[in-house]
Amino acid sequence: MTGAWSTKEKIGLACVALALIALPFVLAMAGTAWVRITNFAVLFILLSLGLNIVVGFAGLLDLGYVAFFAVGAYVYALLASPHFGLHLPFWLILPIGAAVAGLAGAVLGAPTLRLRGDYLAIVTLGFGEIVRIFMNNLSAPVNITNGPKGINLIDPFRIGDFSFSANSGALSGPIKYYYFLLLVLLAVIVINRRLQDSRIGRAWVAIREDEIAAKAAGINTRNIKLLAFAMGASFGGIAGGMFAAIQGFVSPESFILNESIMILAMVVLGGMGNIWGVIAGAVLLSFMPELLRYTVEPAQKALFGRMLVDPEVLRMLIFGLALVLTMRFRPAGLWPETRHRRELDADRK
Amino acid sequence: MTDVLLEARNIGKKFGGVQALKDVSLTIRRGEIYGLIGPNGAGKTTLFNVFTGLYPRDGGEVLFTGQPLALESPHTVAAAGIARTFQNIRLFGNMTARENVMVGRHVRTKAGVFGAILRSPAERAEEAAIRRRADELLHYVGIADRADNLARNLSYGDQRRLEIARALATEPQLLALDEPAAGMNATETVGLRQLIDGLRKDGLTVLLIEHDVKLVMGLCDRVAVLEYGEKIAEDVPEAVKNNPKVIEAYLGTSAH
Numbered sequence: 001m002t003g004a005w006s007t008k009e010k011i012g013l014a015c016v017a018l019a020l021i022a023l024p025f026v027l028a029m030a031g032t033a034w035v036r037i038t039n040f041a042v043l044f045i046l047l048s049l050g051l052n053i054v055v056g057f058a059g060l061l062d063l064g065y066v067a068f069f070a071v072g073a074y075v076y077a078l079l080a081s082p083h084f085g086l087h088l089p090f091w092l093i094l095p096i097g098a099a100v101a102g103l104a105g106a107v108l109g110a111p112t113l114r115l116r117g118d119y120l121a122i123v124t125l126g127f128g129e130i131v132r133i134f135m136n137n138l139s140a141p142v143n144i145t146n147g148p149k150g151i152n153l154i155d156p157f158r159i160g161d162f163s164f165s166a167n168s169g170a171l172s173g174p175i176k177y178y179y180f181l182l183l184v185l186l187a188v189i190v191i192n193r194r195l196q197d198s199r200i201g202r203a204w205v206a207i208r209e210d211e212i213a214a215k216a217a218g219i220n221t222r223n224i225k226l227l228a229f230a231m232g233a234s235f236g237g238i239a240g241g242m243f244a245a246i247q248g249f250v251s252p253e254s255f256i257l258n259e260s261i262m263i264l265a266m267v268v269l270g271g272m273g274n275i276w277g278v279i280a281g282a283v284l285l286s287f288m289p290e291l292l293r294y295t296v297e298p299a300q301k302a303l304f305g306r307m308l309v310d311p312e313v314l315r316m317l318i319f320g321l322a323l324v325l326t327m328r329f330r331p332a333g334l335w336p337e338t339r340h341r342r343e344l345d346a347d348r349k
Numbered sequence: 350m351t352d353v354l355l356e357a358r359n360i361g362k363k364f365g366g367v368q369a370l371k372d373v374s375l376t377i378r379r380g381e382i383y384g385l386i387g388p389n390g391a392g393k394t395t396l397f398n399v400f401t402g403l404y405p406r407d408g409g410e411v412l413f414t415g416q417p418l419a420l421e422s423p424h425t426v427a428a429a430g431i432a433r434t435f436q437n438i439r440l441f442g443n444m445t446a447r448e449n450v451m452v453g454r455h456v457r458t459k460a461g462v463f464g465a466i467l468r469s470p471a472e473r474a475e476e477a478a479i480r481r482r483a484d485e486l487l488h489y490v491g492i493a494d495r496a497d498n499l500a501r502n503l504s505y506g507d508q509r510r511l512e513i514a515r516a517l518a519t520e521p522q523l524l525a526l527d528e529p530a531a532g533m534n535a536t537e538t539v540g541l542r543q544l545i546d547g548l549r550k551d552g553l554t555v556l557l558i559e560h561d562v563k564l565v566m567g568l569c570d571r572v573a574v575l576e577y578g579e580k581i582a583e584d585v586p587e588a589v590k591n592n593p594k595v596i597e598a599y600l601g602t603s604a605h
Contacts, residue, residue: 206455209442217455
């Protein structure tokens, strides 16, 4: 990693930045729905980057990651809704949500420290379900989560009189959230990259590569693993808080096992351990179903005059096929970790 | 000058009903190369794993620089100043050679998550120092030109060297090598011998488990012999070689 950017890189970067800034207005022409879809895609990118710390860097297979998304969402919902009558500002709740989710990550990680691979996956899967079931049932005797009915009328982000949910001129609510999400995403990418190239990041990868050797080299594997769980979970917590604010509503139904699997699929498909690969995987998997939704139905109507296959069914079919093909032809993901490329560069010298 | 670096007293270890180590006591002096030999299954690697915190012991104690050694976990042992290599090389295969050595600096550095995220001046200075030290060590063991290669793509001999460099990065007082010459060809073994000899010249104490008796006898200041989990000899190489018990252990007794 060198600090200096070449002119070519600078121009490329500026183009990407401009494209990202212009994107919502272009999408808004096709319908505000597309801006919302993009916002959810960014949320999924955040989740994938968080999970990437646990799965990609530290090599700990976590199938219950959505639990931390849920924790973040519920923290926001409880602190900014009529449910408890609390209306704290978002810039206070998001860090709280990150901290609570991080703590939850460490607490749920602690009992799994001796487990690896399949065993770890099964235990974390169980934890993910436990968190969801808690949300579902913590309505009696004291009503904390409002059970399966969920929590409604959650406050949007608000700075003074500037509300993120209302339209102000050309800036619609979703576009405002889009820019906020983009800023958070940028921060998360920077944090991820810096962590990756740090003493802690190396320790994570060392544990993934060979846990016994990592211990013998002086790494306190227990603490470093807990740190991975906590860091990953706190990103999930932030994403959860933003999810709650954008939706205005949370219920346990949003945090099912399928979501965990989807996030994991994004990480694996894109390329475990590589930040850009993970982002590509998340973008691909969040937009694909929407694209299919908008293309499959008209295409079938045009071809056969009626709907033969439900887009939802086709979605899972194509999704499964894509995963099988990726694992068959690119087992390290579409865009694998850069370490390999670094070595190719070294050989060329 | 007989400054004792490590003293093991009555170490015992059982695996189920098998007594792998029985009351093993030995002393390693500062600055010497101490060889540990014995037939297959004699308990050499087990003793090694007890010393380095990988296996819990069932009895006895280890004093290191006069203090009881905290054996709960390998990382506390590494922090105390004992570094090791493994019989079946254990490198971080998908990290570069340099990164492997940099991981070894973990125990002597302290930057945390927030330092890394904020890129604080202290963190950047520490990272630069880690990198510099890693390059020095790669140069020391003679694989500086492989720094950017992935560890798993190094040749066998270079992997052994890299493992030693990673161990040295933890700033050990005692370096424990588990069969470093295993699988090496003659040239590689000669190179390894020079490397270990150089370590001693630079003041490091080395504990060496080895099957290559020629290497052990030529290199070590003192040698201990294990058989069925018991120490049957501990002396200078010449005396050990002529010890009837040792000869019996290696060659067996004549048939009756």
